[in-house]
Amino acid sequence: MVNRRPTRITAILADYEGVVGPAIETLPVISNLVRNLNGYVSNVSGVPPEEVATHIKMLLKKHNTDTTSYALVMEYGVSVSEFSETVYGPELPAIRNAIGRDVELHGLMRSARVPIAVLSNNAEAYVRTASDAQGVTPLFVQFLCQESIHPYSKPNVGAYSTALGITKFTQDSHTVFLDDKPLNLVAPKELGLTTVYIGERAVQAGFVESIDFTFPTFKDFLRQLRRQDETTVMLT
Numbered sequence: 001m002v003n004r005r006p007t008r009i010t011a012i013l014a015d016y017e018g019v020v021g022p023a024i025e026t027l028p029v030i031s032n033l034v035r036n037l038n039g040y041v042s043n044v045s046g047v048p049p050e051e052v053a054t055h056i057k058m059l060l061k062k063h064n065t066d067t068t069s070y071a072l073v074m075e076y077g078v079s080v081s082e083f084s085e086t087v088y089g090p091e092l093p094a095i096r097n098a099i100g101r102d103v104e105l106h107g108l109m110r111s112a113r114v115p116i117a118v119l120s121n122n123a124e125a126y127v128r129t130a131s132d133a134q135g136v137t138p139l140f141v142q143f144l145c146q147e148s149i150h151p152y153s154k155p156n157v158g159a160y161s162t163a164l165g166i167t168k169f170t171q172d173s174h175t176v177f178l179d180d181k182p183l184n185l186v187a188p189k190e191l192g193l194t195t196v197y198i199g200e201r202a203v204q205a206g207f208v209e210s211i212d213f214t215f216p217t218f219k220d221f222l223r224q225l226r227r228q229d230e231t232t233v234m235l236t
């Protein structure tokens with residue numbers, strides 16, 4: 001990748017869904033989540049159920065976000081906790097069952113030797129339930145989910161600044177931010193963080209400059225860190 005340079009890593013800020021945990025679309029409960037979401041949006045907006053999908057698309061564009069709950073908070077003043085309880089709440093046991101314990105991930109996260117925090121646009125109940133199921137919740141120093149970063153959400157720079165303020169991670173290249181969406185790497189790169197794209201798909205030309213490193217998976221990134229010298233954690 002371009003922009004590649006040796007960097008001593010002292011903190012890791014990671015997106016959750018698609019980086020640490022599975023993509024929500026791959027979980028068997030996705031159809032129930034979509035049903036709950038459509039019902040909730042229809043209820044809040046007054047838009048008939050058959051028009052909800054189009055309505056959500058419009059709201060995401062209007063509020064420059066990929067996160068429906070954030071768009072609903074901004075548009076209708078709903079609370080993230082109400083959204084979370086209605087949409088995710090009934091499915092949390094099924095989500096827990098669908099995600100298996102990941103002993104390898106646990107070992108790799110432990111071996112990172114630097115604090116790791118989550119920065120997610122998702123609701124905290126979902127993120128914690130999924131990471132509990134993976135067995136890695138105690139390995140995060142903090143969960144910064146939509147509730148904590150409100151009134152911002154990625155890709156808005158305010159989301160990252162808020163996260164740095166809460167975690168006290170340094171605003172420089174020693175803090176790594178990882179996401180599976182290239183758009184979410186633009187603001188942290190401008191803030192001076194080291195950015196890592198997690199994924200195997202080709203990145204659109206416009207985002208290449210925002211990416212310092214690319215790894216297929218979070219585990220690959222952690223393996224690279226583990227291969228480094230005991231005292232100096234570097235990405236090279």
Ligand SMILES: [Mg+2]
Nearest residue numbers: 015017018180
């Ligand atoms: Mg993601």
